[in-house]
Amino acid sequence: SAEEGPEVIKAHEAINHEPTPLDIERDGSDVYVNMTAQITDIEIDDGYNYKAWTFNGEAPGPLVVVNEGDTIHFTLDNMDPSIPHSMDFHAVHTAPDKGFADVAPNEEGTFVYEASNPGVFMYHCGTDPVLSHIANGMHGVIIVQPDDGYPTDDEVDQEYVIIQNEWYKYNDLDNMTNEEPSQVVLSSKALHDGQPNTNGTVGALIDEPLKAKVGDKVRFYINNVGPNEMSSFHVIGTLFDDVYIDGNPANHQEGMQTVGLPASGGAVVEFIVKEPGTYKFVTHQFNHVQKGGVGKLIVTE
Amino acid sequence: SAEEGPEVIKAHEAINHEPTPLDIERDGSDVYVNMTAQITDIEIDDGYNYKAWTFNGEAPGPLVVVNEGDTIHFTLDNMDPSIPHSMDFHAVHTAPDKGFADVAPNEEGTFVYEASNPGVFMYHCGTDPVLSHIANGMHGVIIVQPDDGYPTDDEVDQEYVIIQNEWYKYNDLDNMTNEEPSQVVLSSKALHDGQPNTNGTVGALIDEPLKAKVGDKVRFYINNVGPNEMSSFHVIGTLFDDVYIDGNPANHQEGMQTVGLPASGGAVVEFIVKEPGTYKFVTHQFNHVQKGGVGKLIVTE
Amino acid sequence: SAEEGPEVIKAHEAINHEPTPLDIERDGSDVYVNMTAQITDIEIDDGYNYKAWTFNGEAPGPLVVVNEGDTIHFTLDNMDPSIPHSMDFHAVHTAPDKGFADVAPNEEGTFVYEASNPGVFMYHCGTDPVLSHIANGMHGVIIVQPDDGYPTDDEVDQEYVIIQNEWYKYNDLDNMTNEEPSQVVLSSKALHDGQPNTNGTVGALIDEPLKAKVGDKVRFYINNVGPNEMSSFHVIGTLFDDVYIDGNPANHQEGMQTVGLPASGGAVVEFIVKEPGTYKFVTHQFNHVQKGGVGKLIVTE
Ligand SMILES: [Cu+2]
Ligand SMILES: [Cu+2]
Ligand SMILES: [Cu+2]
Ligand SMILES: [Cu+2]
Ligand SMILES: [Cu+2]
Ligand SMILES: [Cu+2]
Ligand code: NA
Ligand code: NA
Ligand code: NA
Ligand code: NA
Ligand code: NA
Ligand code: NA
Ligand SMILES: [Zn+2]
Ligand SMILES: [Zn+2]
Ligand SMILES: [Zn+2]
Ligand SMILES: [Zn+2]
Ligand SMILES: [Zn+2]
Ligand SMILES: [Zn+2]
Ligand SMILES: [Zn+2]
Ligand SMILES: [Zn+2]
Ligand SMILES: [Zn+2]
Structure with missing residues (x-):
């Protein structure tokens, strides 16, 4: 049991x-x-x-x-x-x-x-x-x-992949079905050489932070693989100038503070980092941050 | 009690x-x-x-x-x-x-x-x-x-209505207020003669599957009546070429894998089935699939 | 404990x-x-x-x-x-x-x-x-x-601010992290002189209802500050003719029954009240209405 x-x-x-x-x-x-x-x-x-x-x-x-x-x-x-x-x-x-x-x-x-x-x-x-x-x-x-790319491709300086997933009690289908997750985590997979390629572990993107330069427009390809919870994806200290829901160039939104992702939903989000420092990204459901749902983007001159 | x-x-x-x-x-x-x-x-x-x-x-x-x-x-x-x-x-x-x-x-x-x-x-x-x-x-x-229909009306070959609802302990307001649902189910109501018209019961749309032909564009009118949970509606084996949030022709999105429906939210979703076989549809919150949130679309030549 | x-x-x-x-x-x-x-x-x-x-x-x-x-x-x-x-x-x-x-x-x-x-x-x-x-x-x-306002500024007769937040057991981080909220509440902050300016308390906007006249187009600036739950914002007896997701004029949707707000998400929603009477607004996750998530708009001739 x-x-x-x-x-x-x-x-x-x-x-x-x-x-x-x-x-x-x-x-x-x-x-x-x-x-x-x-x-x-x-x-x-x-x-x-x-x-x-x-x-x-x-x-x-x-x-x-x-x-x-x-x-x-x-x-x-x-x-x-x-x-x-x-x-x-x-x-x-x-x-x-x-x-x-x-x-x-x-x-x-x-x-x-x-x-x-x-x-x-x-x-x-x-x-x-x-x-x-x-x-x-x-x-x-x-x-x-996309064949014709995204309308904002020329503006983007850095791009990363971020995935949200949950963990439950080991192989416990009853726990997975009826209880809150034990861990909610963010990971990254290397899209370009030298980028972090992590598992979905607590602290993965604190220990191996992402990086950008002052003034960069950063793109995240994000997906919430669940299995059960939605994500409220947010980057602290900035806003998403451009969002493409499920990553389709036709589904463009602008100026968003937070993107809601249903279970299995994805998005492309783009934002500018104007000052050097450390920008955390989270699911803004802060109970899930307590369980691991946070990573770091370090911005230098 | x-x-x-x-x-x-x-x-x-x-x-x-x-x-x-x-x-x-x-x-x-x-x-x-x-x-x-x-x-x-x-x-x-x-x-x-x-x-x-x-x-x-x-x-x-x-x-x-x-x-x-x-x-x-x-x-x-x-x-x-x-x-x-x-x-x-x-x-x-x-x-x-x-x-x-x-x-x-x-x-x-x-x-x-x-x-x-x-x-x-x-x-x-x-x-x-x-x-x-x-x-x-x-x-x-x-x-x-809609008076002027949907822009994609001419493309659609089959159309069905899908509803998601939850069940709790019988007439137990405390359970309804504070606990997870006992069942999460998908049902269909006949929009055209001969279509399944089911209650929201576990297995309703497994026992009475929906039907389409290879190459059909299928439209689902979907609504998540709750009362408490969101839906992450998804059809396995295909994508939604066209989505109209709350069923309003003005709210068009494209190429979506999954549509998030808040409690009481609706949508029109359209997708093509290219091969014969069995396509399940789910709320992609898979804890809710364990509780009944799955149906079948059978596609034949 | x-x-x-x-x-x-x-x-x-x-x-x-x-x-x-x-x-x-x-x-x-x-x-x-x-x-x-x-x-x-x-x-x-x-x-x-x-x-x-x-x-x-x-x-x-x-x-x-x-x-x-x-x-x-x-x-x-x-x-x-x-x-x-x-x-x-x-x-x-x-x-x-x-x-x-x-x-x-x-x-x-x-x-x-x-x-x-x-x-x-x-x-x-x-x-x-x-x-x-x-x-x-x-x-x-x-x-x-917004610099250039909203396209519907000229149509709006009344505007209010509505905020959804949750309360948990007092300063109990474990309860906040792992349990359902004890209260889910809606409050309003005065945007114009004489409007209610309330805390997020159970019954706040029942005791101090909002007001409009028959035929008014009413705008709500809404935000769901969480910390953990999404909102499914709905006004009973009407629909949102115009919605601007996160309040950005570029993110326009029409004819919506309910707006899903992720944790920390916002929107501008606009609707017409055609008859005198009492219009309640809720998060349509009705377990949260049981916990306080309801307010009143009173419409008079
Ligand atoms: Cu496997
Ligand atoms: Cu924040
Ligand atoms: Cu009744
Ligand atoms: Cu899937
Ligand atoms: Cu503080
Ligand atoms: Cu309702
Ligand atoms: Na740039
Ligand atoms: Na921020
Ligand atoms: Na067709
Ligand atoms: Na699929
Ligand atoms: Na007016
Ligand atoms: Na209504
Ligand atoms: Zn497997
Ligand atoms: Zn949760
Ligand atoms: Zn832009
Ligand atoms: Zn009744
Ligand atoms: Zn649930
Ligand atoms: Zn199309
Ligand atoms: Zn503080
Ligand atoms: Zn809840
Ligand atoms: Zn309008």
Whole structure:
């Protein structure tokens, strides 16, 4: 029971797969994306190891970036010896019972999709019960870069990816279903060389802050992978000059203090940092900041 | 007390009114809508009967469809022998203390409104305490069809109505006020002949799935009647090409993965299904999927 | 502990500072805003005094109104003998570690900002733990009036400010972090002479209702200061003809029944009241109405 602490699935007990780097290769507009489902320990808070169900040993999983119009050839190598896993990309059109089908333990599955819509999309394992698979760590972000870009592309000096996720009691479906999250965290995935690439751990973006220069316009690609809570994303000390809901260039809003993201919702947000110093970003639901929902952007001359 | 189980109001104990079909008649732009407030058992989960407070014996109540510019002549026949009930249509302008006034037990009341705004609107009983009346089942949807239609009307091949609602412990105002919902469910009301017309029960739209053909553009008129939770509405395997917030043609968004609906918020969402198969739709707050918040759309050649 | 009831900080026990009127003076486009951090008893429900941490002895704090393009010279006089406090205006660009820096007990701090973005913005104390400072009462609204106004300015006959906030167990960070709010309330701050200027107390806008005339277009500047919950703002008996998300004239939506506000989100909403009577406004999350989230607008000939 919950009182007795986390219950690790018997077959997972001896497993701690080394993270597998994302394997992504391009041939014209054909993109070959190879990912794993694997069981990997993640220290989600100081001294607290969570034997996460992951894509590639990261939670959130690795960032996938493709172009509008690409064909994605996706292969999932399920290294889990005991449970099927699968992939649901919010970016694509497919019959879920085929394109997002379960891959059996120790097997591989390949699926082909068109990336016809630009935006900042959640991906996640879609195997039943989906709540367990997401809450145990099987979520991430795929960016589909718009053909014609964003109207504000020329103004942007720095860009980062920020993901919000929650953690619950270990693999405890009742807790995941009925209780408040234990941790609410923000992470970043490297969009460019040298950027932080973190898991969704308490303090991840305090320990590895993001960086910008005075006067920069900074873009965040954000997504709230849930599984249960909304996000009220806000950067302290500035405002969002430009917001594109779900990352679609057509969905433009201006001058926003805070962007509400439903579970699995995304956005592109852009803001200017005018003075050197430390800018924290949060979900402005401050109970969730108490649980870890805060990161840092350091701005220097 | 809650521990002792549901408490049925004494006067309701022996009542289980047969559902009363919606009585709606048109004379030019005058529409005569006759509804009942009645006490009817609804099996909200397998073997679990809820003695619901309803409009016309359904929860959500019957779908009402009118045209922008119509005059609604609304009559409520309150068949409840013990409690007043009333009607609050979100679609209209009226002084609530008159137009949404209580109708006493065993009496009738008639009210007249203009339907001057297009959209997908919640209706509900507005009698105090409103939380009890909504949570016990007195909610539904009225669609006001826009004079000039939606810009995408010509593209749409199938259209359905989807409603999200929550259930709590039976008639337990403390539970409704302070606790998480026991069930979160999706239902559909027949907009066209032969479509499913269900109550908000666990599995309603698994047992009676919606249908479309490969290549169809499907429109859902959606509303989240609450009473307490937001919805993060999503269809697995596709994206919303076009979204009209609250169903107003002026509030157009594009390429969205998920639409956040506040309590009582609505939308029109449109998406294409490109391959045959089974597409589930959910609130992407997956704790609520565990509680019933999922339905099926079956797509065939 | 929580069971033993509210814990007042030792140094606050003997303090009940008289509310300090907002001191705001203009010299061209330079606006001098002087506020206090002070400890003041607020009767948040009948007979329930909350020794609030406040700006100027009000919770929400006093309404601040400036013009787009103004320079704000802000001074915080921290009258609290024991805890630092600070100011975070969502309306401005500043390095938070400087512009929103802590002001030590019994000291003053002055900060200068440009108000370069129009809208309806939250302000709050930003001292750690921020959740305690907001939930204990240190929040409010600053309106930055747009240079070119709103496209609907000429239509508006009455305008009011409405703020939603939550209360938790007294100064109980664990309760604030993990539990549902004890009260959810709506308040108003006088934007024009003779308007109600209330604290966020249960029944505030029932006891001091807002007023309009038949046929008026009414504008509400609304903000949900949280700290934790979203708002689903709705006026019973009417619809929002025009909505400007976060109060930015560029973010226009039409014909909405309900506006979802993330934590700290704002909006301008405008609606017409066509008949004399009493119009309640609520967050349509009716569990929160049970906790106080309701006010009244009285419309007369
Ligand atoms: Cu999985
Ligand atoms: Cu999904
Ligand atoms: Cu009723
Ligand atoms: Cu309502
Ligand atoms: Cu403070
Ligand atoms: Cu803030
Ligand atoms: Na720049
Ligand atoms: Na800010
Ligand atoms: Na079509
Ligand atoms: Na999808
Ligand atoms: Na007018
Ligand atoms: Na209304
Ligand atoms: Zn999985
Ligand atoms: Zn929460
Ligand atoms: Zn811009
Ligand atoms: Zn009722
Ligand atoms: Zn919930
Ligand atoms: Zn379109
Ligand atoms: Zn403070
Ligand atoms: Zn709540
Ligand atoms: Zn208008």
